[in-house]
Amino acid sequence: MGRTGWIVLSAGIFMLIIAMGIRQSFGIFVPVLSMELDVGRQSISLALALQNLLWGVAQPVTGYFADRWGAVRMGVIGGILYAGALILAQAWGSPLGLQMTIGIMVGVALAGTTYGTVLGAVGKAVPAEKRTMAFGICTAAGSFGMFAVVPGAQALLDILGWSMAFTVMAAAAVLMVPLSFGLGLKSAPVAVGAVADAGMGPTVRAARKSGSYWLLNAGFFVCGFHVAFVAAHLPAFLRDQGMATSVTAWSLAMIGLFNIFGSYLMGVLGQRYSPRILLSILYLARGVVIVLFIALPVTPLTAIAFGAGIGFLWLGTVPLTSGIVARMFGVRYMSMLYGFVFMFHQIGAFIGVWGAGWAYDLLGSYDIIWWSSIALAIFAGIVHLPIRDQAVAIERRAVA
Known part of the structure; x- marks a missing residue:
């Protein structure tokens, strides 16, 4: 990997640290905002659910513009919007205000500053x-x-x-603006054996007709349900079980720590073994981890162990899923095509976050959501098996 690849990769790394770090922190604010604003968890869950939904719905659009106009513009717009949402949320401290800022504005900002934009730029540079x-x-x-x-x-x-905490996080979000310029360096030449650019229309039509592409969408829907539910509601679940806030913070931190190893490992294994098989194993393993967590008594040890276990399996789906998209259709329109897959991820996330809040307010527990997560893990483990992670035949133009 040349100098350009390393620069683009480094800029993307720091953008993702900031964008995803702030986004994953919102779960710890749920109980506090619920009390201070005197609203049920369902209302705040709706804001986080809207964030996930808008992130997904906007991703194909930002992916299209990133492919056409470059990742720099999307990153700059997303960074400004992200910071502005965190500042505006303090002045508009109501359920509606949180849904408009932390929900809609941050959701759109994430589409411009996270995986769809970054992976598309990196895929073209390495x-x-x-x-x-x-x-x-x-x-x-x-x-x-x-x-x-x-x-x-x-x-x-x-x-x-919470208000001043949002101010500090807004200052961090502003740093994504200069980092975005690192994504715009000239891409590496097309590699030997790469899928040729057949044009956007033929590529999109090929994706629409591909059964494997739709199965990939279904599997990523499950991923979104899992990670969004856990990220948004694990803090509240542990609080209900009498756990200290420090246990909650470290449980979430263990998800992030072990996901570092899991994501990197899946990226390496995905170069050597079939990504679809690895995805099937990963989803089934998630189901096993959730079963063990809800079957055992909730203690500080089991809470932190769950964070480590589910963290190892957390987003290893991303390099494998995005890698399959690149294998099937090439990287020219990857931001947009991965954006469509990610949209299904975020539809699952919307249902996981809002549905869990609805279930808690209605039933007084998260039991039905935990069991739904197990059933979906089995479903995802099965649907990845028929996927053909090979180049799809597209009516191509010759590459000069």
């Missing part, structure tokens, strides 16, 4: 034989952001309160 590993490194960076930022956000919340 050789094909290093691509899945580079995607794994980027995913691990987002996880490191969770490990590094969540305990700090908890400390800010404890010391300064």
Whole structure:
């Protein structure tokens, strides 16, 4: 991987640390905002659910513009929007205000500053034989952001309160603006054996007709349900079980820490073994971890162990899923095509976050959501098996 690849990769890494670190911190604010604003968890869950949904719905659009106009513009716009949302949320401290800012504005900002934009830029800048590993490194960076930022956000919340904590996080979000310029360096030449650029229309039509592409969408829907539910509601679940806030923060931090290893490992393994088989194993393993967690008594040890276990399996799906998209359709329109897959991820996330809040307010527990997570893990383990992770035949133009 040349100098350009390393610069683009480094810029993407730091953007993901900031964007994903802040995003994963919102769960620790749920109980506090619920009490201070005197609203149920369902209302705040709706804001986080809207964030996930808008992130997904906007991703194909930002991916399209990133492919056409470059990742720099998307990153700059996303960084400004992210910081502005955190500042505006303090002045508009109501359920509607949180849904508009932390929900809609942050959701759109994430589409411009996270995986769709970053992986598309990285995929164009690194050789094909290093691509899945580079995607794994980027995913691990987002996880490191969770490990590094969540305990700090908890400390800010404890010391300064939620409003000032948002101010500090807004200042961090502004740093993504200069980092975005690192994504715009000239891409590496097309690698030998790469899928040729057949044009956007034929490529999109090929994706629409591909059964494997739709199965990939279904599997990523499950991933979104899992990670969004756990990130948003694990703190509240542990609080209901009498766990201290420090246990909650470290449980989330363990998700981020172990996801660093899991994401990088999946990126490396994805270069050597079939990504679809690895994805099937990963989802089934998630189901086993959740079963063990809800079957055993909840203690500080089991809470932190669950964070480590589910963290190892957390976003290893990203380098494998994005790697399959690149294998099937090439990297020219990867930001957009991965954006469509990610949209399904975020639809699952919306249902996981809002549905869990609805279930808690209605039933007084998260039991039905835990069991739904297990059933979905089995479903995802099965649907990845028929996927053909090979280049799709597209009516191509000759590459000069």
